[in-house]
Amino acid sequence: MAAWVKGGAADADGAVQAAAAILAAARTPVFAGLNADVAAIRAATHLAGRIGASLDSLGSAGTYADLGALARVGAMTTTPAEVVGRADVVLLVGEAPRGAALVERLNATAPSRGRAAGGPRTLLRLDALSPLPIAVAALRAHARGHLADDHGLLALAKALAGAQYGAVLYDPAELGAAGVEMLQGLVMDLNERTRCFALSLSGADQDRAALQVAAWTTGQAIRVGFGRHVPEHDPWRFDAARLAASGEADAALWLSSRPAEAPAWLAGLPSIALVSGEPDPGMAEVVIAVGEPGAEVGGVLWNEGRAGLSYRAPAAPAARPAAAEILGRIAATLDARKDA
Amino acid sequence: MSVLTLREAPPERLDLHALTPLALSGLGQAEAERLPIGTSRRGLVLGDCFSVKLGGADELVIEGGHERLDRVGAALSAGTIRVEGDVGQRLGAGMAGGTLTVTGNAGPFAGAGATGGTITIEGDAGDHAGGALHAAKAGLDGATLVIRGRAGAHLGDSMRRGLIVAGEAGAFAGARMIAGTLAALRVGDHAGYGMRRGTVLVGAHGTLMPTFVETGTHDLVFLRLLARMLRPVSPGHADLLNGTPRRYSGDLATIGKGELWVAA
CATH class of the missing domain: 3.40.50 (Rossmann fold)
Incomplete structure (x- = not known):
């Protein structure tokens, strides 16, 4: 598994531990991107609920x-x-x-x-x-x-x-x-x-998948925060770019196992990036390479043509972990920590 | 009079909707200091951020504002809240009555869905002042909202009832208005976008919507009544009706029963 902590190559356990440490210390963590398969979006939503983070997605403006x-x-x-x-x-x-x-x-x-x-x-x-x-x-x-x-x-x-x-x-x-x-x-x-x-025309990103997961998990749309242990929906307050620009967010997790450009604000705060392809090790404090759903690993994705969710088998299977698996390991590590 | 004094810039957004003079007057010192106001998992309470001095049920003063103080006065139905400083989003959103005054600036969605009372912002207001929250059918809904400085874009978006008076406003002022009255000395581009009914009175404006048509000048009793209503709130706005203002009708993309009066 390819992972980097502060730009240096790390092993899987080290990267997961570093990610958990960032999230454990945060007051107002924000999860952004959610440009991934349904399993990963679900795992991110559950992790956000566990630590009181807020959610936003790549194409949420549209x-x-x-x-x-x-x-x-x-x-x-x-x-x-x-x-x-x-x-x-x-x-x-x-x-x-x-x-x-x-x-x-x-x-x-x-x-x-x-x-x-x-x-x-x-x-x-x-x-x-x-x-x-x-x-x-x-x-x-x-x-x-x-x-x-x-x-x-x-x-x-x-x-x-x-x-x-x-x-x-x-x-x-x-x-x-x-x-x-x-x-x-x-x-x-x-x-x-x-x-x-x-x-x-919502584009090729997985916003529609994120919207469906958000709706069936919280009863709300994507921009939901769990800071008060109940899902609060507020499209203005939980706009990830606004949270970063105002200094309210003190940690970020960028989830984009489908190809997308990471926002510039990501490098400005303690951050974790779960991305596919060949990531730039300096894009975040902790970078973990994950499999691209539908290409390297299987996953349920938004199907634009059919306007529904459907499973896509990997076109060229690769030995990379699914994003949901990494998020599950971060959650398990947090559960084992006393300070989170 | 109860007084809350902000000790330092809050580390996270605070939700003050539960703080009204009436609610505080019924509490003991320790109870008041334990009121939850934080929005993160740290569970901040009132005593963590403010020093609390409890008093009568008629007035609450918040000394030292900050742009992270959200929903100030949102549950107000009677009495007075005065904020000496800035506030965050949703100032007086949904409030039913009473008087709410902010000496500094307000964030977005000030007065959203407010059904009664008077909100005065002596500084500037953010976008969507008197506007509708996400998925809300209506914006300002009966209250009076006075912005002495400049309001952002979408002032009075979807307002249904009540009065908005603003010094200046950004683009899309009075957009999607259902009814009510909005007066501003100057508005930006595309005022009245999609408005159905209601009255917008402006001293000057940016680009007009192509879907508004001029219907001439009229000497209407209504205008004199409007001027009389505006004068106690802001004489400068009442003066916009001196002379013969021009009337535009729109938005013709909808039923087009709204009117835009432009001062002569």
Whole structure:
């Protein structure tokens, strides 16, 4: 097992002991990333509950933009497979969806099921000359018939209203909470007359997996803290970047067994990194290399295409420990310590 | 009058929602000092961070504020809390009545969901003052929120009832408003984003939403009533209604029954 303590190579036991020592001494530890398989996210959640840490995930800005709108106004959503099978009009909102693998599939296929089956598919774009949430609001005003002065927006609104099955694709991190709410409002307005659904493109990270684990473990979304021995949900207080910047966090555990860039603030406080690939030994005080789920070890991951959790066997099994195993060993070490 | 004096900068965020003048007056010295206020597993209590002097049920003074003091006055329903210094997030969030005054700055979500009483921030307020917490249906809901300095972005987001008066405000002031009144000497870009109903009165503004349309100037009895209501809170805001303010209607992306008045 590859592990480093303060930049120097260490054995597994030494690294686990050092990690436990950091966590035992901390007042307000923060666990960030959670870009891993379900078993590792569960182990991290249980360890956080054991020591009173808080949780945050890699893509939580986008996740919370979606959740905020969902909690307030609801959402009419669909899955990638449904869009490929049924949508005759697809609107790409903003820059981010254009690079999505789904768009290539949509370009290469035509609707094969439902009311639009056999017909062509039209892909449209909402370009943001003004900030994107403002452009969505203007489109919605045109779709409602309240404004008619922008011909481009009017054409988009007519295409969506005339669709058999419309779909709007967006990146919640790009659109923001207010913009997502406005877009969901547009979709709901369109459903007065035809079918239209929103599809949030959450990217390749494991935020959706973290969200599911958080929901079934604590009944809340991801940003939960266990400092008072009960799960408290507070998206502002438990924002990991804010906790680090304000100096409130005094230790961090970065869990990213899927490839992702570690945040710059990680090196600024006593920290532990559980990462795959070839880690930089200086990225944290304790660095432990773990197997990448779905590549080097097996694991349950968010499947973007199916919009669900599914097991992925290792493509090229490697003799690396799973992140969940390391987190379990850290928890066991803490249990054995008197000061934790 | 009870007085809490902060001894030093708190080592973690403190949750003061349980501290009201009424609640403290019913406690003995030792009981009060054992009130849990910490948010980490260290289990900090009131006596760890503050020196406590108990008094009558009408007023509580917190001497020495800090931006880590969260939810100050959140459970207030009667009486007065005065903070000499800064406070953290959720000042008076959900409070039902009474008077809450902060001489310094407040963190985000000040007055979120407050249903009654008056909150005065003599310094600046963070983002989402008078706004909605995550997943909350409404922001300020009947209380009066006065910010003498500058408010951050999303001032009065989703407010449903009550009055917000601010010196300056950032972008998206009055966003998603359901009802109520918001007055500011100056607001940033995109005021009234997604607002359904309600009244926003501004002296100056940044970029307007393309989904607001000008509906001209009007001599309405309502404006004189509004000025009369604003004058005791802030004469400067009442003066915005001198002359003939222009009215914009929006947000047309929604039902568009909100109004934005811009001082002449």
